[in-house]
Amino acid sequence: MAPASLRRACPLLGTYVDISAAGSDHRDLVAAVDAALAVVEKIHRLMSFHDPASDVSRLNREAALGPVAVDPWTWRVLDAAVDLNRRLRGAFDITVAPMLQDLGLLPSGADRAGSACAPAPSDTIELMSDRRVHFRHAARIDLGGVAKGFAVDRAVAMLRMRNVTSGLVNAGGDLAAFGPHPQTIHLRDPRDPTRSIGAIDIRAEALASTGGRFDPFTSAAIAPPAVIDPQARAPARTICGVTVRAPTCLLADALTKVVMIEGEAAAPLLDQFAAAALMVRADGEIVVTPSWQAARAA
Numbered sequence: 001m002a003p004a005s006l007r008r009a010c011p012l013l014g015t016y017v018d019i020s021a022a023g024s025d026h027r028d029l030v031a032a033v034d035a036a037l038a039v040v041e042k043i044h045r046l047m048s049f050h051d052p053a054s055d056v057s058r059l060n061r062e063a064a065l066g067p068v069a070v071d072p073w074t075w076r077v078l079d080a081a082v083d084l085n086r087r088l089r090g091a092f093d094i095t096v097a098p099m100l101q102d103l104g105l106l107p108s109g110a111d112r113a114g115s116a117c118a119p120a121p122s123d124t125i126e127l128m129s130d131r132r133v134h135f136r137h138a139a140r141i142d143l144g145g146v147a148k149g150f151a152v153d154r155a156v157a158m159l160r161m162r163n164v165t166s167g168l169v170n171a172g173g174d175l176a177a178f179g180p181h182p183q184t185i186h187l188r189d190p191r192d193p194t195r196s197i198g199a200i201d202i203r204a205e206a207l208a209s210t211g212g213r214f215d216p217f218t219s220a221a222i223a224p225p226a227v228i229d230p231q232a233r234a235p236a237r238t239i240c241g242v243t244v245r246a247p248t249c250l251l252a253d254a255l256t257k258v259v260m261i262e263g264e265a266a267a268p269l270l271d272q273f274a275a276a277a278l279m280v281r282a283d284g285e286i287v288v289t290p291s292w293q294a295a296r297a298a
Helices: 026-047 055-062 072-087 097-102 147-161 249-272 290-295
Strands: 004-012 015-023 125-127 132-135 166-171 174-178 183-189 192-202 205-211 241-246 276-280 286-288
Touching: 004 026, 015 026, 015 147, 026 055, 026 072, 026 147, 072 125, 072 147, 072 249, 147 166, 147 174, 147 205, 147 249, 174 183, 174 249, 183 205, 192 205, 192 241, 192 276, 205 249, 241 249, 249 276, 249 290, 276 290
Parallel strands: none
Antiparallel strands: 004 015, 015 166, 125 132, 166 174, 174 205, 183 192, 205 241, 241 276, 276 286
């Protein structure tokens, strides 16, 4: 008898979260997928830049004035972001929110505390005991560069905890798969989202993609990527689009920003995390790091 399967999608995290799952019992699958979507919804609430009640908004308003208690998941993501900032030589930076606001990529709002030239997260964000967070300097953070990946990882963990045998969680191109068989993922051309540039088989790993922004309801044109180079204090222009393969979606999500900024020079940094990247240059040339080749679908 073939295993039961289920697929559901829900608008969350500023995109659609699509979950496919397979297991022995349909009712158990429904409950597992519901639980996984609830996990994603919680992370959406906690880490939204737009929601004034989120942990991120409370930190941006209050953390420079004194310690702010946050949810354990928010604390974990901040801890990962600060660690990545150190290990990636500052190329991953969650304190670029003021620049994203200045470029119109995040809402300005009434609260404009923080500077577009704030110190690095490792110097700004103090992670204290009891899940409290303090900003040593006025700053505004945005977790949009890593929260989707974390949400995908947590959703996968929930599905596995509920004995789902295989599945795929996809949050707008940030995705992770698990189960005994590989799943083939087709990669979009960042210069034309209607075209594919190839495919990759993944199993028990994650992919994340970043490139130009495309909204077919407003324009047929591809807008520049919303990735800020913290050193140049300007949008990244080295690469047109990138897909990163990594052990977790949080890592893959964060590392796409690093590759967008540093291009092929990011290869040694990727190696630190057992990650690989496919890059599309502005002229259309496709470049891959050495470890990518072993994972490409035939």
